[in-house]
Structure formats: structure tokens, C-alpha cells
Amino acid sequence: MLRLPKFDYVAPPDLAGVLGVLSDRGEGARVIAGGTDLVPNLKRRQFEAAVLVSLHRVDSLRGVHGTHGSGLVIGALTPLDVIANHPHVQEHFRALSEAAGLVATPAIRTRATLAGNLLADTRCNYYDQTEPWRESLGWCMKAQGTICRVAPSSPRCLAVSSCDTAPALIALDARARLASPTGVREIALRELYRDDGIHYLDMARDEVLTEIALPPLGPTRSTYLKLRRRGSFDFPVLGVAARVSRAADGAVADARVVLTGIASRPVEIPEAAKLVGALPSDDAIAEVARAAEQRAKPLDNTDLTIVYRKRMARVYVARALRRCL
Amino acid sequence: MKQLVRLRVNGDPRELYLAPNKTLLEALREDLWLTGTKHGCELGECGACTVLLDGRPALSCLTLAVELDGREVTTVEGLGTPTSLHPLQEAFVELGAAQCGYCTSGMLMSAKALLDSNPAPGRDAVRNALAGNLCRCTGYQSILDAVELAATRMAVAGSPAEVPA
Amino acid sequence: MSQDLSVVGRPGPRVEGIAKVTGQFTFVDDLAVPGMLTAKILRSTAAHARIRSLDTSRALTHPGVKAVITGKDLPTCYGIMPTGEDEHALAQEKARYVGDAVAAVAAVDEETADEALKLIGIEYEPLPIHMDVASALLGPGEPIHETRRAANVHKAVALEFGDVDAGFAAADYTREDLFFYEGSTHLPLEEHGALAVPEGPDRVTLHSSTQNPHYVHRAVAKVLGLPEGHVRLVAVPVGGGFGGKCDPFPHEIVACKLALITGRPVKITLTREEVFYAHRGRHPVLMWLRGGYRRDGSMTALHFKTMLDGGAHASYGPAAIYYTGALQTVTYRIPAYRFQGLRVFTNKPPCGPKRGHATPQPRFALEVHLDKVAHDLNMDPAKLRLQNLSRPFTMTVNHLRITSNGLRECLETVLRASNYAAKRGRLPYGRGVGLAVSSYMSGAGLPIYWNDMDHSQVFVKADRGGGVTVYTGATEIGQGAHTVHAAIVAEVLGLQTGDITLVTADTAAAPVDLGSYSSRVTFMSGNAALAAARRLRAMIAEASAERLEAAPEELEFREGRVYARSRPDHGLTFREACGLAEARHGNVLASGSYRPPQLGGPYKGSGVGPSPAYSFSAAVIELRVDSETGQIHVERVWLAHDIGKAINPVLARGQVEGSVYMGLGEALMEESAYRKQLLKAPSMLDYKSPTMMEMPDVETFLIESTDPEGPFGAKEVGQGPLLPIAPALANAVYDAVGVRVDEVPITPAKLVKALQSLAAGKGGRVGPERLPGFSYPEPTRVEPPPESYGHPAAADGTDGGVAAHAGQ
Numbered sequence A: 001m002l003r004l005p006k007f008d009y010v011a012p013p014d015l016a017g018v019l020g021v022l023s024d025r026g027e028g029a030r031v032i033a034g035g036t037d038l039v040p041n042l043k044r045r046q047f048e049a050a051v052l053v054s055l056h057r058v059d060s061l062r063g064v065h066g067t068h069g070s071g072l073v074i075g076a077l078t079p080l081d082v083i084a085n086h087p088h089v090q091e092h093f094r095a096l097s098e099a100a101g102l103v104a105t106p107a108i109r110t111r112a113t114l115a116g117n118l119l120a121d122t123r124c125n126y127y128d129q130t131e132p133w134r135e136s137l138g139w140c141m142k143a144q145g146t147i148c149r150v151a152p153s154s155p156r157c158l159a160v161s162s163c164d165t166a167p168a169l170i171a172l173d174a175r176a177r178l179a180s181p182t183g184v185r186e187i188a189l190r191e192l193y194r195d196d197g198i199h200y201l202d203m204a205r206d207e208v209l210t211e212i213a214l215p216p217l218g219p220t221r222s223t224y225l226k227l228r229r230r231g232s233f234d235f236p237v238l239g240v241a242a243r244v245s246r247a248a249d250g251a252v253a254d255a256r257v258v259l260t261g262i263a264s265r266p267v268e269i270p271e272a273a274k275l276v277g278a279l280p281s282d283d284a285i286a287e288v289a290r291a292a293e294q295r296a297k298p299l300d301n302t303d304l305t306i307v308y309r310k311r312m313a314r315v316y317v318a319r320a321l322r323r324c325l
Numbered sequence B: 001m002k003q004l005v006r007l008r009v010n011g012d013p014r015e016l017y018l019a020p021n022k023t024l025l026e027a028l029r030e031d032l033w034l035t036g037t038k039h040g041c042e043l044g045e046c047g048a049c050t051v052l053l054d055g056r057p058a059l060s061c062l063t064l065a066v067e068l069d070g071r072e073v074t075t076v077e078g079l080g081t082p083t084s085l086h087p088l089q090e091a092f093v094e095l096g097a098a099q100c101g102y103c104t105s106g107m108l109m110s111a112k113a114l115l116d117s118n119p120a121p122g123r124d125a126v127r128n129a130l131a132g133n134l135c136r137c138t139g140y141q142s143i144l145d146a147v148e149l150a151a152t153r154m155a156v157a158g159s160p161a162e163v164p165a
Numbered sequence C: 001m002s003q004d005l006s007v008v009g010r011p012g013p014r015v016e017g018i019a020k021v022t023g024q025f026t027f028v029d030d031l032a033v034p035g036m037l038t039a040k041i042l043r044s045t046a047a048h049a050r051i052r053s054l055d056t057s058r059a060l061t062h063p064g065v066k067a068v069i070t071g072k073d074l075p076t077c078y079g080i081m082p083t084g085e086d087e088h089a090l091a092q093e094k095a096r097y098v099g100d101a102v103a104a105v106a107a108v109d110e111e112t113a114d115e116a117l118k119l120i121g122i123e124y125e126p127l128p129i130h131m132d133v134a135s136a137l138l139g140p141g142e143p144i145h146e147t148r149r150a151a152n153v154h155k156a157v158a159l160e161f162g163d164v165d166a167g168f169a170a171a172d173y174t175r176e177d178l179f180f181y182e183g184s185t186h187l188p189l190e191e192h193g194a195l196a197v198p199e200g201p202d203r204v205t206l207h208s209s210t211q212n213p214h215y216v217h218r219a220v221a222k223v224l225g226l227p228e229g230h231v232r233l234v235a236v237p238v239g240g241g242f243g244g245k246c247d248p249f250p251h252e253i254v255a256c257k258l259a260l261i262t263g264r265p266v267k268i269t270l271t272r273e274e275v276f277y278a279h280r281g282r283h284p285v286l287m288w289l290r291g292g293y294r295r296d297g298s299m300t301a302l303h304f305k306t307m308l309d310g311g312a313h314a315s316y317g318p319a320a321i322y323y324t325g326a327l328q329t330v331t332y333r334i335p336a337y338r339f340q341g342l343r344v345f346t347n348k349p350p351c352g353p354k355r356g357h358a359t360p361q362p363r364f365a366l367e368v369h370l371d372k373v374a375h376d377l378n379m380d381p382a383k384l385r386l387q388n389l390s391r392p393f394t395m396t397v398n399h400l401r402i403t404s405n406g407l408r409e410c411l412e413t414v415l416r417a418s419n420y421a422a423k424r425g426r427l428p429y430g431r432g433v434g435l436a437v438s439s440y441m442s443g444a445g446l447p448i449y450w451n452d453m454d455h456s457q458v459f460v461k462a463d464r465g466g467g468v469t470v471y472t473g474a475t476e477i478g479q480g481a482h483t484v485h486a487a488i489v490a491e492v493l494g495l496q497t498g499d500i501t502l503v504t505a506d507t508a509a510a511p512v513d514l515g516s517y518s519s520r521v522t523f524m525s526g527n528a529a530l531a532a533a534r535r536l537r538a539m540i541a542e543a544s545a546e547r548l549e550a551a552p553e554e555l556e557f558r559e560g561r562v563y564a565r566s567r568p569d570h571g572l573t574f575r576e577a578c579g580l581a582e583a584r585h586g587n588v589l590a591s592g593s594y595r596p597p598q599l600g601g602p603y604k605g606s607g608v609g610p611s612p613a614y615s616f617s618a619a620v621i622e623l624r625v626d627s628e629t630g631q632i633h634v635e636r637v638w639l640a641h642d643i644g645k646a647i648n649p650v651l652a653r654g655q656v657e658g659s660v661y662m663g664l665g666e667a668l669m670e671e672s673a674y675r676k677q678l679l680k681a682p683s684m685l686d687y688k689s690p691t692m693m694e695m696p697d698v699e700t701f702l703i704e705s706t707d708p709e710g711p712f713g714a715k716e717v718g719q720g721p722l723l724p725i726a727p728a729l730a731n732a733v734y735d736a737v738g739v740r741v742d743e744v745p746i747t748p749a750k751l752v753k754a755l756q757s758l759a760a761g762k763g764g765r766v767g768p769e770r771l772p773g774f775s776y777p778e779p780t781r782v783e784p785p786p787e788s789y790g791h792p793a794a795a796d797g798t799d800g801g802v803a804a805h806a807g808q
């Protein structure tokens, strides 16, 4: 049986307690939420943790509040199945409910949290392997080594951002609230991510993600499409979130397309803005889709081939946009 | 450092003194001798270790046992006994939904969670609810049939699988 | 006899069903005994390397460690086939693949054993690596095994039946094709495990999740240097086998050795990744074939070449190579047939017998080839097959004896049920139907090592209490071995399956059965059980006859009673009758055994392929292809299987559905893919095994051709229905979108590539372009036997009392 390494464990009753431990224990401390990303990674000995600081007793971080008129606030610890099945999210923030409902498996979604999903480690099938496997291949930059095995000349790690809810939330203009021992800050969610497989988050070690806020968007449709081999279990090898908001006359008021699974962070397709101001047309959609294909630069470190995934960016973006009409 | 965990397992109060790196799977099998819960990967990738935590399905191989103080765990041993089988167990036996039987405990727990919250699921709902449980023997068809049969029987008996919490 | 059955043929629950749904059924890892240690194996991180040094001293002194062993402690070689004993429990001078076992530790618990593995110092001197057939054949540097043949050639064979050149000369049309069938693995849900309990200094009991206790028993005793009588093997029912738990494995031997050294019980359970290294899965096979046909579609000759990538050991390879050429002739009348096969060693985990053992690959090639031929000849693919179909009670050109044969019935059944004729070529673009047929063996005609003994023996015992116990070496692997034995014995004795106690797969308690492989259990052990039960009934009848004032032959055994046919109301309870039998005979114990008739032709290699009876399958698949994404959605599978007689239709249907599932997995997504020297995806997440979301509804038809030699007419069902799935799917893809993906798995990426090729006017085919250069040996020419072997049932030219039953 594959087992966990040894670690200390604390479960403070409130956020202040959590932040306290994070600042006291320094480098070796790690937050654990649902553990569905962390536990497998620790079992494969991908990194170490001297102490796990559990959030599970901090009840204030759970729940979905607000309305679509005023905007929605989702506690960071809210399980994904709750989000996927929340009637209000389903109706007004469909991309999010679809994305949350497509993560992993039903029994994982009851434990997996929104924060854990947004902050889950980047993926690379040269790295998401046991220690002996990685030793056989040769260590890589992300752990114990110096070069990237996917692209040996790359100055940085190219592991892939693979969480489903991030593109959906970015397409919905979500904002993230973070607490640290020194205070609280709020940023646009898109600013949380960096294009680096190792340092994939713009977040301090002792910061805790506490809330996600969704602004009211007016008449809007959004969706999330996920490419993977099986209808369950699998991470996205391409995920496309799309959102189209309309003005009273039916013209596009705002549009977003965000991709996941093709870079170390969610990738926005700025060409989506070209849809704005007119009634949506097949040609305009095709143009955004083509731009997405060009921007998609998948590498050979996930399932399915690069050529195929790149090509599918176009197909999936077009389909996602059409579903938003 | 080991920690004291008080939880209920299949209705019984249990106290365990556990290292924090023990998963619920290990605690069930090695400390409580409840070996009905199986394992096929220990990484969340097969569903064999599915149990219920406060009535909802969870993977015991990814759950730290120390997190479960005060919680209620239900395993296959708590579902029914040979003399009083749960309708799901009955239907699984009848329709041959357990071949080698290795995925069966996990399947049953996922199915129970489904029927508790949705007593009359359509075939697609059953597929979705059990999509995180791999089976290599049956081709799933007899499992789908068995869950549907159990649901029908429970509806006829008029007692949906206990009221969800 | 078969009109009036009360247990056989009825859909009862499996005997261990309740234990399996209540969590009480125990697998090896569920076992624990006092004082038990845990063992772990250190596995090679090099794919091909000489072990320059191996230092276990630090591991040995690690607190909690009780023993550390290396190759020096287990120098004796073994292997499942006597012609391929090229394995060691722990690597000797070199490692041959990543995952090869190198050393092992026994410690107080798994955490400690894991820690100790990290303390073992090992230095490798790398050797050239070969990861595919082409590279292995070129073979610079040290070969993977020292053989007498060219570099890395494990075995090359060539056979010719009849005059193939003449056959091609007589053809109006010939066609050549190339195919590739990717390797895949069994992925049983249960990880292999073993628990060894020492019984004094030179005896050991091994509880193992094995399908083949008999062969493991032999190998373990050999390597430990103990008489077989000092090793007791208990095969604990496996949580999925599919052929993956058929070989003797290092962890089994290591557990025994460590138990003997420490004097304590030792348990070892592989991790999922280690299960991938244990492997013995589907061989990747490259295939070339050429068929000759008359204008009416009848086949004049077939030439078939295969190249198997065997991995690092022989394993079942000497058989596998012949299996890629053996069963083509069982479904079709092929008047002249040439077969050339090659198996090479590569630096990968060894391939072996996965469900269908090296026959799904050639079946894929042949059935897709026939679809293309039909297209070329402007014929309905179904008609082409009907034109060439094999017949009951005939000999094939390669000397295989066909008995009952319900293939025509299978084919007609699925054609009718699926409405194939109305759909083929007529569904809208993107939707299609595909057809394929196949055949498989009900047990191999010959044992794995040459001997004159029975393949299966069964004891049945009753006593004054009326209890009946069946002792059999057959193993329960989920296929229902227990239930089948109980049903057969219960039927004969007029009891119910629940009345039968089973003692199985324990070498100290049960007689020898060769194992749960090649679909042999129901047929062979079932026949042995039938013989034993009949003898037992005769003993009881003889003892009861006097009391019942009737001749023993006149007695009926029914519903727990024994009575004379003429006086049903005047009888004995079964219990009373057993008491009389015990008083008369001293004991009520009977044995039965089974050995197949003399089968196989007059040539080397004829031992592979013969079976006392063949099952037959036909499948139609309907699917949708998303032509933009290349994604395939299988909508429905119709599968008819000639099972001879379904002893338990619920179990039989389950075997069909499970086989279809595994076939779809191979056709669509499962692959043992490598990255450099490493298995790319040794995990359940990355090795793609279909979930409930991918599985279509399967409509199963059990065709009962009542085999004259099967128990109650039964034949196999555990493997055969897998075979037609991949080709039927490929053919349906062609029907849907007009492209040919001549290799499995048919991934979306390959399909998109084929569609692009079609759009660009480049033929719309994806598949291998050529075979790597290799000179096969010149074929040995063998005269075909006469087609008829004079079985009376063949004379009337019918398909012999075939009955069809839809799965209920």
C-alpha cells in the first residue's frame, strides 16, 4: 500500500489560528483543505511537508452567499459538489457549476474544496510519478533536479495548470480574497496565476485563500467544456471556459474565453473582445477559435498528443462560444 | 505525534490513537479490522476505498483519519448483514453485479449515497454517481441494473433508503 | 439427460455472493496472522544494466528490519514454460527492465520496510536498451538474454498447411494488409498479494492471489529447493485476474524465502505501480497478412506474419507466438494457410496471457482485412463471412478438431438483432455499424509442461450428515468457478448449490487442477466434477437400492431425496441415503478427473491451438464518430456467444459483458505506452480504463450448441467475447466516416489524422507501413487432414440442435 510520509498535523479552530501556525512554522508548513491534491502528491513523495495545517475546523470558510443581482461570495472551503449542485450557481454562473461538476469523481468532489482546486499543483506526467520512477527518468527542475525533462532547454518548469474551476471563474471575472498574518488583500483571480510550473501562484507562503467573489454580470451565458479521455476521473488536457454577456439589444456587451490545460496558468484569449459590440456571428466565433488555437501551445507532458490538443482548442472554443449564445 | 480520534464507525463509537499520516483506509483495515473496504491504488484513482462520511461518499485513501473526530463513517460492513441485506446488496447478489467482488464495497457505498439522496434516479444519474468507481470485471451493466432494481424495490417497499441527513 | 435440469441452466446467485456484498469475502491483503512481517521489493530503476554492486548492510541494521535478501539468496531460475525458464525471483547479474526485482526486505511494518529499501546501495552499469521490435532486431550490444539465436530473437516459427502458392494462384483477387495491436495490461482491481507462513525450518504455506496454484507451487518449490510436499499453496480468490495472475511471481517466492529466513509469517502486497511491472499483459503485435479470394468471396489461401514484442522474459511467449497464428482457421474454412511468427525480447515488463492470450491481435487483423475485402469485392461483409464459415464437426487445415459450432447462429442472431443489413452503409455520416466474429478455446488441449496426467481432478465427499464437500484445485477469479462446481455437483445429487461446501485451490486439501487460464475451468474441472459426482451418486444409489426395492439405475436424486422413478412418493432423504452409503462403503468419497482427448496435428507447435471444444462469438457495434474531434461514442453492442450450454446464465452473461468491456477498453484507449525506458503511465489515472460513462449497453445472446464433450454441453465464455470487439469497432468507424485506423487503440488523435488524410485525398488510413526487416525461417510444410473426421453429428450437415436464448 502506498503510504503517506510522516508529518505533524494541526487543525486550528479559526482562521487566526491557521495564520498563526503558518507564520510560526515557516517553510515546512502547508495548508490542507480537502487533501485530494495534496495527499496523492505527498504519497508520491513529490515534496515534503513538516506540518500540515488543516482548515477543516474553520467553518466560516464554507458556504455560498449572495445572489446574482448583488454578486456571489463563495467560501474557499466549500466543497465542489456543493458548488456544482447549487441552484443559483447553476442558473447564473453555469461555467462554474459545470467546471466544478466535471472535476475528478463524485467521491472526490464531496471532499475537494474550491480553494484547493484553484491552488492545486500544476501537472506534468514526467513529475506526477513515484520517486523511483522519477529517479529512473532523471530528476527534473521541479524536484531534486536542474533541467526540465519535457523541454531540456527551457529556463522554467512547464508543468500544466490543470484545475477546472480557474478558467471558469476567470471568465466570470472572479476576485480572490487572501488573508495573511499581516492583513487581507483582494485581487482579480487571474492575477493569482503565473506562467511557471513551479512558482505557479502569486501568493505568499503564509497566505490563505478565504473567499471567491463573483460580480453581478447582467444577462450572461457561460459554459465550460472539458477535453479528456474518459467522462470521469481525468484532469482536463484542455478546458475551455466561455462567457458572453449581452446588452439589451442583443449585441455582445462582454465576452471572455479562458483556456486551461495548455500552459502553466489559465490562458485568456484576448481576441474574444472582438465579439463585443455586434451580434454574434459564425465568422466572428471562428476567428476567436482560430486565435485560441494559435495561442494554445501544449507540451508533451499530459495525456493525448500535442498536435491533437492544439487543434482541439479551436473546436472546443467554437463550441463553447456557440453554447453561450 | 499520535492523536486521539473519537468517531462513530457503522454506528459504534470508536476511539483510536493515530499518527496523522494514517489514512482512514489504513485505520479501518489495520486498526479496526474492517477489511471490507478495499484498495486498488491508494491515490484516489479507482474508487475501491469509497466509504460514507456523514452519509456522503468519500475516498478513504485520501482522507486523514485524524480529521474525522466527531464524524460518522459507514463502511460496507455497516450496510447490511448476511441475514438482513440492504436492497442494494440483495440486488447485487441476484444480478451477479459482484464478479470478483473487489470493487463491490466501493460501488455499494457510492450507490447507497445516491439512493439516499435520489431514491428514483434515472440510468444517467446512476452512471454519473458511480463514474468514480472502476470495475474491471462486470462491464458495469449488471451493476447499473442492480442499482435500478434496488431503487425500484425500495420505492415499492415505500421506505426510501432512510431519510437523508 | 439435459431436458430435466433443476440447477444447471438456471440463473441462481453465485455461492459466495453474499460474502462479496457484505465485505466478508477475504482477499490476500485482508489476511493477517500473529507475528506477521511486511515485505517490500526494491525494483530496478535501470532498464538494462549490469548490477555492479549491491550493498544491503545499512538496510539490515535499520531498526525493525528482520531480513534483507538479494539475487544471491535465490539463484535458481524458473519460468512458467519449461522451454522458457529465464526468470529469477531477484535479479542475478543484471536487470532487464525498469521494475525488475532486485532485492527484498522484511520488516515489522510497511513503513519500516519502505525506509529500509532506501538504504540499499546499488550501482548499475548501463547496457543498450531495446524498447521495440525494430530496435531489438538491430540489437547492437549485449543481448537481453543469451540465446542461441540472433540478437534478441526469442523464437521464430513458420508453418504451412496445404499448398499456399497454389491457393494464391487460384485466387481471382488478393489483398495485403498491415496491422498493429498495441500492448495493454489486465489492471485487476486487486493488487497482487502473498502471505507466506513458515511451518518449521523447511516447510512453508503460501497464500497467494494466483490463478494458477499448481504451476506456482512447482516454481516456488523449485526455487526454494524444497520438495513440493513441503510447500503448501493456497490460492486465495483473486480480485480480478484476466491472465495477470497466471505466472509465478518474484513476490511469491520472496515472501516464502523471507518467511523461512525469519521464521515469521511474511506478507507482501504490490503497489499499483508494481502491478504494472508484474504485467504479463497483452503483447504488442505487428501483423502482415495476405488473403486470396475467388470472385464469390470464398477464400483460397491465407498468409499471416506476426511480430510480437515480448518484453524481457519468455513467460508464456513460446505459446503466445503460436497463438497469433492458430485460431484463424477455426472460424473460416481456409484451404491453404501459411503462418510465420516472431517474438523478440525487449527491455520492458514481460508480456503474457491477457484474456484471449495472443488471439485478439490476429483476430483484429483478420476481421478488418475481411471487411476491406468485402468492400473491394462489393460484397456485404456479413455475406463474405457466411460464405467462408467453418462447420461443426470438422478438422481445420492446421489439424484443429472443431466439435459443436454455433457460429452461424451467432452471426445470424446479431445481424438480426442489430438490424445490420438496414444500417450498414445507410446511416447518416458519422454513424456506423461494424461486424466481426471469433472463436476461442475451452481449455488448452495440452498442459504447459509435458506430462501424461489428468488436467483436472475433483473429489466429492458426502457423509452421514448429508453434507457434500467438493475438493477442487480450481481457483475462483470472479468467473464463478465455485458456483459452476457447486451447480454441477448439486445437479447430479439432486441438491441445491447452497448445499455444497467447497474446498478449493489448496494443494494440501484438494487434488491438482492446472489452473484458471485459457478458459479451461468449466470445461475441464467441470467435467471432472461431473464424473466425481456421478460416481458418488452411484455409490449412494447402490447402497439405497435395497432399501428402496429398486435397481440402482432406477433411482432418481431430486430435491434432496432419493427414490425409485416408479415410486416417487416412497423414498429416502439424501441424508438417510448417505448414511446407508457410508455404512456400506466405509466412506462416501469419489473422485473424477478430466483429460482432453488426443488432439493436435503431426508437426512441431501443434500443441498450441487444440482444444476439446471451441466457443464462438459474433458482435455488431453501432457507434457515433464526432468527425471534428475524432471522439467515438459507442452506442450499442450486440454480442452472441456460443457457450455450448450456460451452466448459470447470470454468470455467463456477466462474462460476456465483462469481455465486451475489456475489448472496448483495448479498442478505444488502453495502451501500455512507454516514455524512453519507462512505462509512461503506471497508475490507474493515466492508464485509461473505461468508466461507467464510456460503457454502452450490451445486448447478450447465449447460443447453446450443446457440446458433446462439455459438462452438460458447456463450453467457455470468459474470454471469447472479447475477441470480436476491436475489429467490429474499427469496421464500424469505417462505416461511419470512411477511414481505416488499422491499429488499436483507435484514439481520437489517430482518427483525426485519418480523417485529414481522407480529406487530403491520401487514402484515409492510419496504421503501420511495413514490418521491420527479418528473415523468417522457411515454413515446414504440413499436409492438411481430411475435413471430416467422421463424427456422426456432422453427417446431416446441420449445425446440430442449436438453441438461442436472449440474455434475460
Ligand SMILES: Cc1cc2nc3c(=O)[nH]c(=O)nc-3n(C[C@H](O)[C@H](O)[C@H](O)COP(=O)(O)OP(=O)(O)OC[C@H]3O[C@@H](n4cnc5c(N)ncnc54)[C@H](O)[C@@H]3O)c2cc1C
Pocket (backbone or CB within 6 Å): A030, A031, A032, A033, A034, A035, A036, A037, A038, A039, A040, A055, A076, A080, A102, A103, A104, A105, A108, A111, A112, A113, A114, A115, A116, A117, A118, A119, A120, A121, A162, A163, A164, A165, A207, A208, A209, A210, A233, A234, A235, A236, B043, B044, B045, C685
Ligand atoms: C484521481 C484524481 C482526479 C482528479 N481530477 C481532477 C480534475 O479533473 N480537475 C481538477 O481540477 N482537479 C482534479 N483533481 C485534483 C483535486 O482533486 C482537485 O483539484 C481538488 O479540487 C483539490 O481540492 P482540495 O481541497 O482537495 O485541495 P488540497 O489537496 O487540500 O490542496 C491543494 C493545494 O492547495 C493548497 N490550499 C488548499 N486550500 C488552501 C487555502 N484556502 N489557502 C491556501 N492554500 C490552500 C494546499 O496547500 C495544496 O497545495 C483530481 C485528483 C485526483 C486524485
Ligand code: SF4
Pocket (backbone or CB within 6 Å): A124, A125, A126, A127, A140, A141, A142, A143, A147, A148, A149, A150, A151, A156, A157, A158, A159, A197, A301
Ligand atoms: S515541466 Fe519539466 S520541470 Fe516541470 S515538472 Fe515537468 S519535467 Fe519537471
Ligand code: FES
Pocket (backbone or CB within 6 Å): B038, B039, B040, B041, B042, B043, B044, B045, B046, B047, B048, B049, B050, B059, B060, B061, B062
Ligand atoms: S484506493 Fe482509494 S481510490 Fe483507489
Ligand code: FES
Pocket (backbone or CB within 6 Å): B097, B098, B099, B100, B101, B102, B103, B104, B134, B135, B136, B137, B138, C189, C239, C240, C478
Ligand atoms: S467485480 Fe471485479 S472489479 Fe468489479
